[in-house]
Amino acid sequence: MQTSVRAINDLTESQYANWTALLSDNGVLDSPCFRPEYVLFVGRVLPNVEVAVLSADGSDVGFFSFERHPGDLGLPIGRFLSDLHGVVAAKDTAWDADKLIRECGLKAWQFDHLVAEQKTFQQHHSFVDDSFFMDLQNGYESYCEQRKSAGSSVMKQAARKQRKLEREVGPIRFTAHTTEKFAWDALAHWKSEQLLRLGYADMFRLDWVNALLEELRFVDGHEFAPLLSTLHAGDELLAVQLGLKSSTVVTSWIPTFDHNYSKYSPGLILQLELAHWAANEGVHRFDLGRGENQMKLSLASAAFDVAVGSVDHRFIHRTLTQTYYGLRNWVHASPFKEVSLNAVRRIKALAGR
Numbered sequence: 253m254q255t256s257v258r259a260i261n262d263l264t265e266s267q268y269a270n271w272t273a274l275l276s277d278n279g280v281l282d283s284p285c286f287r288p289e290y291v292l293f294v295g296r297v298l299p300n301v302e303v304a305v306l307s308a309d310g311s312d313v314g315f316f317s318f319e320r321h322p323g324d325l326g327l328p329i330g331r332f333l334s335d336l337h338g339v340v341a342a343k344d345t346a347w348d349a350d351k352l353i354r355e356c357g358l359k360a361w362q363f364d365h366l367v368a369e370q371k372t373f374q375q376h377h378s379f380v381d382d383s384f385f386m387d388l389q390n391g392y393e394s395y396c397e398q399r400k401s402a403g404s405s406v407m408k409q410a411a412r413k414q415r416k417l418e419r420e421v422g423p424i425r426f427t428a429h430t431t432e433k434f435a436w437d438a439l440a441h442w443k444s445e446q447l448l449r450l451g452y453a454d455m456f457r458l459d460w461v462n463a464l465l466e467e468l469r470f471v472d473g474h475e476f477a478p479l480l481s482t483l484h485a486g487d488e489l490l491a492v493q494l495g496l497k498s499s500t501v502v503t504s505w506i507p508t509f510d511h512n513y514s515k516y517s518p519g520l521i522l523q524l525e526l527a528h529w530a531a532n533e534g535v536h537r538f539d540l541g542r543g544e545n546q547m548k549l550s551l552a553s554a555a556f557d558v559a560v561g562s563v564d565h566r567f568i569h570r571t572l573t574q575t576y577y578g579l580r581n582w583v584h585a586s587p588f589k590e591v592s593l594n595a596v597r598r599i600k601a602l603a604g605r
Contacts, residue, residue, distance in 0.1 A: 253347055254307045255355040260295040260317065263288075263303060271315045272475070274340050275498075280367055280556055283539060284496035284503060285329075285336040289476035291317045294330050297463040301329060304356050306339070306347060314341030316352060318361060326353065326361035330464070332455065335503055335541050336383070336558065338367040349373045353563045360564040365542055368557035378561035378577035386538035387553035392531035398553060406550035410520050417516040422486020426525040429479045431470055436480060439492045440465075442508040449511075465494070475499055483509075483522040491518035493526065502530045503539040520547055527551075 263271075271288045275281050284290060295301035298319060306314030316339045318326040328334035339347065349372045353361050366373060368380050388395050396407055418424055440462070444454045455461050468478040475498060483491040491509035495502050509519045527538050540548045542558050561577070564570040 253313075255304050255352060256307070257302055257304045257356055260288075260291050260301045260303050263305070267305065267312055267315075270312045271340060274315070274342060278343065279369065280336060281338075281340060282498055282537075283336045283501050284476055284498040285334060286338075286340055287476040287498060288315075289471075289473070290496065291329050293467050293471070294319075294464060296467055297460045302356070304352065306341065306345070306352075313345050314339050314347065316340070316356070318356065318358070320358070324357060324359045326356065326358040328363060328365070333461070333464075333505070334365055335505065335539065336365050336367060337363060338370045338373070347372055349376060349563050350565070354565065359566050360562055360569065362562040362564075364558075364560045366559040366561070368559040373559065373561075373563065376561045376563045377559040378573070379581055380557050380559050381542050382544065382555035383542045383558045384540040384544075384548045384552035384555045386527055386540065386551055387536075388527060388531040388538055389536040392528045395527070395531065395553065399551070404550050406520070406547075407524070409550075410517065410524050413517045414521050417485050417490075417513075417518070417521070421488060421490075421513070421516070422484075424521070424525075425484040426522070426529070427482045427484075428526065428529045429477075430482055431480070435482050435489065435492055436465065436469060438489055438510075439480065439494055439506060439508060442492070442510060443506060445511065446508055479526070481522060481526045483518050483525065485513075485516075485518075488513075490516070491522040493519075493522055495526070497530075497535070500534070500536045501539060502526070502535050502537075504541055520551075523547070523551065 268288050275286055291301060291303065300320045302318060302320055304316040304318070305312055306316065317329050319329060319331065321327060328337040339352070341347070363373075365383070368377065386395060387398070399406060414424060440456045444456045447454050471477050477497050479493075479495040479497050479502065481493045481495065482489060489510070490513045491507075493504060493507040495505045497503075504523065507519055507523070509522070530538055540552055562570075562573055564573060
């Protein structure tokens, strides 16, 4: 196996075609996060996007995209915006994770949504988490029946909230995708408020995030496109969700809503409206993403595994990272889970994660 590294814009048309072909019938690699278009758009706003091309016997057999940061640290494309990452290759393609990272000229590659079934990275997993999805391959009605059979009351709850919303505010109007600036502005404003309210950093303070969303705003393609979906009640905009779409998968990428209308669960109503629309468009899977919350548990048909960890050839960083995740895993498995995590977080900061 040979590896050559180049800028995303230096790939040939035949390489883009090979990349796209490898995504078909290849498990969760059908996600729009693995599309070359996604990498190209991120590459327009960030100068450090590179692709390792894996070749054997004169043919390109795999593609591994990453961002190169100071100190030759590798991160997934789009960093915290990347809902899935890994190597795009056929399932029977063999490669060595440590060798790949070295041949990319990286000292480390950190991941937090790695496709866990890529076993060559397994020794570098710190822990494995669920990434939830809605199964729409048999249609929306079949999905609803499946959730009902599983004991979920989410459909009844959403219908009740929707009736109340229509009585008290106005009739519901769903839009699958809009390019209207007021909706994109609402996305940034409400999500910023939500992140700060929850104690997280505001990603919309980063110029490259805003530039990326502006690049995506008018994209319209069958194999890759953004979906800025909206929910109105009367004249009031209540919820927006920015997702990404491939021909068979939709992702819940950046969801948010007007907190003043939270009692009506507008985010849930929007999610179900979008799932219904997506199923009618031939979408088979609606990815809800990693991380557990009540809405995901209510909506999800199942989950696939994603891994958190790093391939790290820096001894001190690797040791600190292993210590942090060892403590993290112990705390999460402990009956004293609510114990203070200050020491764990300090080690995490030292590890630079």
